[in-house]
Amino acid sequence: MLTEKRNQQLTRIGPGTPMGRLLRRYWYPVAVTGDLDELPVRRVRLLGEDLVLFRDGSGRLGLVDEACPHRRASLAYGVCEPDGLRCAYHGWLFGRDGRCLEQPAEPPESTFKDRITITAYPVQELGGMVWAYLGPAPAPVVPRYDVFVWDGVFRDIGHALLPVSWMQIMENAVDPHHVEWLHGRYFRSIQERRGLPVARTFGRRHVKIAFDQFEHGIIKRRLLEGQSEDDDDWRVGHPLVFPYMMRVGGGGSDQMQIRVPVDDQTTWFVLYTVHHPGGLPVAPQERIPAYEVPWRDDRGNHIVDYIEGQDIMTWVTQGPIAERNKEHLGASDAGVIMLRRLFGEQLARVEAGEDPLGVLRAEHDVVELPCEKDKFGAGAAFQTEWLHMGSHRYSRAIRQIEEPYARAGASAGAGR
């Protein structure tokens, strides 16, 4: 159990809260770049703040407060001009730096506009997504994690807006045992009832688990029945990338699972996948395809016949913010405890004026993250189940994704 007070401290992320101050030290993806091609102005909510992302007529990105300071109308309905974003209501124009550039209905000699600004935040593009930073200056650099910058891979993005605290999803990232039960035993019960093929690679019994803190977060290790400590799952493991991502992979694909804290009770869940089966050449992508991950059916029930749908079911049914003062943790929850403690340590670092874990200041080409390649010791079998029993089945690019795996055949497990 955790006291109610500590649970609140862990999960409240708005401006001025301790966790809000910690989380504002990091860059977050707020949109898929390609989505701005269809509409160059988008409403964005991040860390409890309502904002508007836009691409001005010169192709430059801006991120500003949603409410126009004039009469508080939403700038999400604004007009993109060469120099900024114009409010639809009375035409006030704002630059990417938040300065008010024009107030067309005011007298020509008026200097009123010079005294008006709106909050503006830095934004950058990386890996086909737009990233935003809401913290104090100077902003750190955007971490160029491997999957966002690798060449010669096919990228695909799935995403869903979930009515749940991001912290519950992060705790799931350091909970290895759930794989054996949620994606093993529970999944098997669903498939058997429907007479469908059963996932074989997800249900193996855990013999032991371990967690190591490293410079980018926590490395999670598992030893499954029949494995030795030389197997990838134990020897390499995969990382929780502090504070809001998890890197996984195997069988010719790698993925960053991103859990963007929208507000206390909402998370933008993003599955950023790169495919490189057998190291086969991949044609350059003009635009990364994106798809929405469905998680409720027409009757409002959770869709639980695929891997991520099962995860989402557990996160959401824990409640918008899990009542950690009612839970009962055991020895198998060592990773969850470690993560909560790590957040406590990093809160103290921020309060002491230091950079928290994983904040990068130096320019760099790529941050290569440790990640197992032979997942669950299953070789290409893992990839087959991952493609057909996971969220990829909803991807608009599923045919393009499947084709190189078929070509790679048995060599799919070799991967990068």
Added chain:
Amino acid sequence: MRAAERRGRRGLAVAPPPAGGLAAGAPAPRGAPQPVVVPFSYCPRCAAPLADPASFVQEYWVAVQTRFSCWCRACSFAFEIALSDRVTGHETRSQP
């Protein structure tokens, strides 16, 4: 009530029970959160109060044992406290 009694038997400091709560013998209303009773108050290394919200105290269980995973914000000491019924001293010599 039982948890508080067990901790008391072990001679550990027992946090004051909530007014009108478990110590009065009244069962908690169904579904109501059980108060987390932390039977110690200070960091064993620097004696800073662990009630500081920036410190960390997480209760969990291993078999019949209650444990607390802790981190002291004042001195950055990470430690675990396990409640136990008996403390066994070291053996001074081998059995014949």
